[in-house]
Amino acid sequence: MVEILFFLSSGLFLGWSLGANDAANVFGTAVGTRMIRFRTAATVCSVCVILGATISGAGAAHTLGKLGSVNALAGSFTVALASALTTFLMTRLKLPVSTSQSIVGAIIGWNFYSASLTDSSSLTKIVTTWVACPLLSGAMAVVLFILVRVALRVSKPHLLRLDFGTRWGLLLMGAFGSYSLGANNIANVMGVFVPDNPFHDLTLFGWLRVTAVQQLFFLGGVAIAVGVFTYSERVMKTVGGGIVKISPVPALVIVAAHSLTLFLFASEGLEIFLAGHGLPTFPLVPVSSSQAVVGAIVGLSLFKGIGIRYKVLGEISLGWLATPLLAGVLSFLLLFFMDNVFAQKVFAPVPYRLDRAVIEELARRGVSDPHLDELAPRDNARDMQRQVAAMTRLSPEDIRTVLELSEIGSWRVDMRAHDPSAWHDMGLTQGQIEALEVLDGRSFERSWQLRRALEAASPDWRPGDDGPAGRKRNKLLDGQFSLLLRMFDTRR
Amino acid sequence: MPLFKSSRVMEAQIDEFLDTVGEGGLVYQAGVKSYLQGDVTDFEAAIAKIDKLENRADKISKDVEANLYRHSLIPEHRGDVLGLLEHTDNIIDTAKTSLYQFSVEQPEIPAEFHAEFAKLTDASAAAVDAVIVCARAFFRDADLVKDNLYKVHHFEKEADLISDALKRAVFAGSLDLAHKIHLRYFALNVEKVSDKAQEVADRLAIYSIKRTI
Structure with a gap:
């Protein structure tokens, strides 16, 4: 228990640094234009981040988060620490960077240390995000700005009414942005601790059931919120006025363009909806909130011909390049220390054999x-x-x-070792749970054999087709399965 | 966060402020003409009315100023709006002072200059009227400000020309010097109202560029 809490601390530090850095993406322009006071922004952001993390963050598809590939708790601790330190450093330098790129960078460092393989697509993703995401978001900002300008010319709102609308627009966009910030990132902060969750399900006031995962994610959400309150003002000032002086309406356009870019080019839900109605879908590209918001600011400024502070922009770009690199190197070095100085098991060796x-x-x-x-x-x-x-x-x-x-491992399906509510928390269907019951007590040396056994036992474990809906189902199944592998791993 | 209601209340207050100053211009015009016609009752009524209007305008502009700060509204344009209100308030202040001077000093205006004084008053009042249209447009449609600013310039220029001609006529005449200087002083007073309108117009020209997103 004490060990878990100790390891949890680096997840909380990662949450704190994520809050300090990423809150600027949703509220930076609002605070920078003085449309919303920092305290108001921080309060709304914190509440929404915690709600997002607790309510929507527990989705099984990404419960384990990116750190899920790290197969030892001390390794997860170190990788999260390297990522948090990198993000913290960038926040100190007032640079908006991608937290998920710092996590991916740190995991690549772990891959090198543990002689695991790095999926080449994760590197391509990082580079694509640097280029494609700002371009898309910048173009989106220009299009939105033109539309808003036409709308304002037609509707001619009173200056005060426009101010009122812009202010509430910024607040609402910020609130939704914060909710998704919590929902999408909490898994990266806390997901890896789900299989070793020190919490138990609770029932509050006799009717409100709070699952163990929700409690864990609430804790992570609180860490993010503390980061927002204590340290996000610095990056907010860079986003809200460091690159270019922003006025309130463009500030709203920037936040809207950033959210729309994330929604259109990263939303599987939208892809399924469009495909389901026979409409063309948007290509799903790797996008990041920080890259999107900076892209929107620069795109709009170029369109309006406003002077950009290229020095600040250059520093931000260098920050983007440095983030995964620094996280990777730092992760490698810290792992070396954890392993050799503190004698902690930072990875479980994974042998390979063809039979x-x-x-x-x-x-x-x-x-x-x-x-x-x-x-x-x-x-x-x-x-x-x-x-x-x-x-x-x-x-x-x-x-x-x-x-x-x-790949050789060791898994034993042991239904009694886990609280029955855990299966529901993972979003498993009755059919999936029954399949697990059938396999209870059996051991597996290969993960794919366990997967095939589950597929044979219940259609609910069988993969979907290649369409958008099938892809979503497969992602969910993969998420659930990787969580099961953690829970049934006898080497842990 | 300000509620929608307080935003609406302030919109109404700003409209009322502009109405008040606009009405002040009209009252001033009527007051000077009553003076020229020797209609003491109407002149006194005009003074009483402009006094009230000026007090009202002062109160509203102070209220708006306090509310803008209290609710931190329009951060980007707050300084501009406060400057606009202050300078627009100067118009009605100047008009009121001018009418009071008529009342206190009772200048003796020979009949031959009545028509020119009346024309000068009309031009000044028209400049005030035009600048109020621009100020109103600033809050709703910045493009419309530019479309109306030329009118303010036109009436201010006209007031300058009339005042200049009037002063030349006064000094070319046979009145004693003290009387001439007194008349020139009143010509300047009336002209000053249009100058104040012009000052507001000059500010609006800059503000409206900032207001265009």
Whole structure:
């Protein structure tokens, strides 16, 4: 228990730094234009972040968060600490940076340290976010601005009424933005501690049921809120007036463009809705709140021909480049210290071995090579990948499949070891729970064998098709499954 | 956060303020003409009325100022709006002072200059009227400000020309010097009302550019 609370502290620090940095994306322009006082903004932001984290953050699809790939608690602690320190440093420098990029950077540092593989798409995602997200958001800001200007020319509102509308617009956009900030990021802050959750379900006032996950996420939400209150004013000032002097209406346009960019280009719900009605969908691209808001400010300023402070913009861009790099290096160094100085287990070694079952499964998936039989067991992903690449003629994608299937672990389905409410908290259906009951007591050496056994036991575990709805279902199933792997892992 | 109601109340207050100053211009025009016609009753009534209007305008502008700060409204334009109210209030102050001077000093205006004084008063009152239209437009439609500012300039220029011609005529005549100087002083007083309108117009020209998003 004490150990968990200690490890939880770096998650809380990460939450604090996230609050200090990311609140500026939703309330920076409002505070910078003096339309909303910092205290009002911080109060609304804190309340909404906590609500978002507690109510919507517990969605099973991303409960484990990005840190889920780190397979030891001390490793999660260190990776979260590296990410939090990086974000904190950037916040001290008053730079709006992407917290999730600092997390991904720190995880890449862990991957290097633990000889795990880094999915090349996560690197592509980071670079795409730097370029595509500001461009999209900037264009969105210009389009919105033109529309708003036309609307104002037609409606000619009184200056005070316009002020009133803009103020409430900023407040509402900020409130919704804060809610999604809490809902989308809490998993990265607290998700990794879900399998070791020190809390238990509670019933308040005799009718309000608060799950253990919700309590954990509430705690994370409070950490974010404290970050907002104590340290977010610095970055808010950069966003709200450091790059360029912003007026209230453009301030609203910027926040709206930022939210719309996140919604249109990152919302699976919207994609499903559009596809379901036979409409063309927006391409889903990696977007980040910080990149979106800076892109909107710059796009609008260029369109209006307002002087941009290029020095500040340059510092922000350098901050973007430095964030994942610094987080990665810091993570590697801290892991080294945790491992060698404090003798903490920062990763669980993952051995790889190809046996008959794996080769058969590979064949079933259309992956075959005459040299697969000759592959020797290896102690980690990096060595295994090198061996497969050297000895076979498989494509990078097939090599990934070989690694995925040959990974060895140890899982035992033990339904009694967990509170029955945990299954409902994970969003499991009755069919999914029944499938687990069927497998209760069985042990598995390969995760895919457990997955196949679950698929065989219940259609509720079977993947969806390739359409948007199917993709969403698969993401949910993947999220639930990775949580189960954590819970049933006998090596933990 | 200000409630919608307080925003609406302030809109109404600003409208009332502009109405008051606009009406002050009309009362001033009627007052000077009554003086010229020797209609003492109407002149005294005009003085009493402009006195009331000026007090009212003062009170409203102070209320608006306090509310703008209390609710931190229109942060970007607050200084402009306060400057606008203050300078618009100066118009009615100047008009009131001018009427009082007529009452106190009772200038003796020869009949041959009545028509020119009346024209000068008309031009000054028209400048006030035009600048009130601009000030109202500033709050609702900044583009309309530019469309109306030329009228203020036009009437102010006209007042300058009439005043100049009047002063030349006065000094070309056979009145004694003290009388001439007294008349010039009143010509300047009436002209000053249009100058105050022009000052507001000059500010509005800048404010309206800032107001365009």
